[in-house]
Amino acid sequence: MNVEIIDEGLGIDETVKEKIFDDFYTSKESGTGLGLSVCKTLLDEHNADYKLINNATKGTTFSIQFKV
Numbered sequence: 001m002n003v004e005i006i007d008e009g010l011g012i013d014e015t016v017k018e019k020i021f022d023d024f025y026t027s028k029e030s031g032t033g034l035g036l037s038v039c040k041t042l043l044d045e046h047n048a049d050y051k052l053i054n055n056a057t058k059g060t061t062f063s064i065q066f067k068v
């Protein structure tokens, strides 16, 4: 089963693509940097594959593949 979450935000710079899943990595003034690290832990527990793709137009697609 595949799930895609598509936004029209700023997109994610290639140079930080790996870092954004780290604990406490944030570019926000008052972010915890825990949102995506919790997501990663949950996805790993479910053996899901996932990738981030910068949209051709605007924003990011977070593509998740659950093995069923």
Ligand SMILES: Nc1ncnc2c1ncn2[C@@H]1O[C@H](COP(=O)(O)OP(=O)(O)OP(=O)(O)O)[C@@H](O)[C@H]1O
Pocket (backbone or CB within 6 Å): 007, 009, 010, 011, 012, 020, 021, 025, 026, 027, 028, 030, 031, 032, 033, 034, 035, 036, 037, 060
């Ligand atoms: N959809 C997105 N588009 C662009 N950048 C993103 C996106 N999701 C995450 N990021 C980048 O990854 C960083 C880490 O995200 P994460 O959700 O782990 O923490 P946060 O959003 O900064 O903090 P908090 O979860 O406390 O609000 C963000 O600060 C931002 O730089």
Ligand SMILES: [Mg+2]
Pocket (backbone or CB within 6 Å): 035, 036
């Ligand atoms: Mg967040």
